[in-house]
Amino acid sequence: MASIKDVAKHAGVGVGTVSRVLNNTGYVAPDTRDRIEAAMMELDYHPNEMARNLFRNRTNIIGFLIPDIAHPFFGLVARHLEMELYDKGYKTLICNITQKSTREREFLDMLRRHMMDGIVMGAHSLDIEEYEKIPDPIVGFDRVLGNNIPCIASDHKKGGRLAAERLIKEGRKHLLQLAGTKTVTTPSLERHQEFERICREYGVKIDSVEMPWNDFDFKSYLYIAEDIYEEYPHVDGIFSTDMVASACLRAYAKHGAHIPTDVSIIGYDGSLITETASLRLTCIVQNTPRIAQQLAETVCALVKKQPVTLHQQIDVYLREGDTTLPQL
Amino acid sequence: MASIKDVAKHAGVGVGTVSRVLNNTGYVAPDTRDRIEAAMMELDYHPNEMARNLFRNRTNIIGFLIPDIAHPFFGLVARHLEMELYDKGYKTLICNITQKSTREREFLDMLRRHMMDGIVMGAHSLDIEEYEKIPDPIVGFDRVLGNNIPCIASDHKKGGRLAAERLIKEGRKHLLQLAGTKTVTTPSLERHQEFERICREYGVKIDSVEMPWNDFDFKSYLYIAEDIYEEYPHVDGIFSTDMVASACLRAYAKHGAHIPTDVSIIGYDGSLITETASLRLTCIVQNTPRIAQQLAETVCALVKKQPVTLHQQIDVYLREGDTTLPQL
């Protein structure tokens, strides 16, 4: 708990001089510096970052708000984002908003109270106006938070197209896509619109089902998948997020369908679970390293009051797995 | 950027009074309070948390150091830990230390510089003495960091026993266990010692392989699994972490082994990937909610200088999946 004053006293100098060696600013006589460094060592001195923060008016902390850090896709983004931010000199504060709560508002409030220099919003539930009122750095990850708030998202439209075209090319005749609830609008919904559009364009039968919100609990996805099978036992192609797709894979296989002979399944995200299963899920992969890089770059630019691009789209691609028919 | 001074001036009162309504301490005349609240509203005032932190000498931030937040097991612990800490009034700062770097030391330094009130160490690489020198709150998650540093870990010994006994009961005769590198000692290594001990006790052949460190990249686990198959094509029981076990499942199945008829596989952790695969991995489940709860409770107690239990063991259990023979 030694303070800069203690060090100064111990070394027989003023606090200003200690501060100078601490920050390597201005001139300090070599032997004075030595004495100060010795004093710091002896007192086991560590500069108090809170005091520095107060003076500089920044904490070097960026907040990341997400539905659930345990979700494989968000976990991956968080990992890369933390890495990128770290390299830029920032620490990452995370906040899950799995259940309905006041967490989001509190998180935004922390930003306003200067606990964080900026935040990346990977989830949202308030009205656009609320975000636009906030003068501090905010970047949306897959969320459109207002006209002047940057948003980074995958090219979901292309993702939907790639999936639809692939299934159609395989000769599938009755497709099914499962989407999350549309309580809030996010760019990712575009993939389903595009998927449906293309199916209609090719005259392929398409059913779109909106699923209830369920906190990413895989067990409940399994129940949902069972219901889906009951209602749509004869579809021959399914498109959904990795998690839901995996659940459907289990449900349809359990009822005797052979994957991919009878049913092709394409996941969306490209998270770890598409690789660890014995039957690898064919999926549309979101470029998480790139997303994280852009998020970090944008939020840091905002913090430094540098100009930023408001809309950034990250490319996606289809990765072959074992749940679609091999291409000829 | 309005400060408490601006509010005071605007409301025609002293800063002390404003502070009083801010913190609901002491008496403030109703109409004075109204005037102040109106001023705060008008100026869009938000108290500066950095200044408060400096005064109170705490940030209400707890750090969580882990190998990789994208790893399904660590992600799960992080999720629960964040929830627990949030309920206790703390925010969670995460730090990955995937690659060799100075990150760990920097993280510890942040603790000493009062950027965080305490940290939970889910990874470590320094010598015990380094941690013991640090006077600030540190709790080890599956890491013994010193004689006076609390450590919360699963009952790994029991985990190893449950796995061994199950495989032996199935009549398996040649077991194989894959362990991580032993560059640092962690309680989790006990499961392998116990596994081996029990195999010997029952006279069952057991091979233990130490794997190289690979940053939890599943693709490299697959390569390793291939090598393992080459070297141990005739084992009939495998025990390893979920990730490695899943990779082995793929490798052995690919080479024609039928799971679980020919080979039984038991994973360790009980993470999401054991549920999402079409062939669910039988596994030893670590009680992540409970672990997180204990971690949060312990680190908070330390922050408040309350007494804590130095060693806490969390129970584990075996969860039936599809990669072991059904019990009679």
Place this chain on the structure above:
DNA sequence: GTGAAAGCGCTAACAG
């Protein structure tokens, strides 16, 4: 080169 002093925004003690 270096010390003294002001101030970052807030809280709490102390007079009135």
Place this chain on the structure above:
DNA sequence: CTGTTAGCGCTTTCAC
């Protein structure tokens, strides 16, 4: 009940 003041620990002019 409320205004004034002295710090929290640090950085940064500004004289000496």
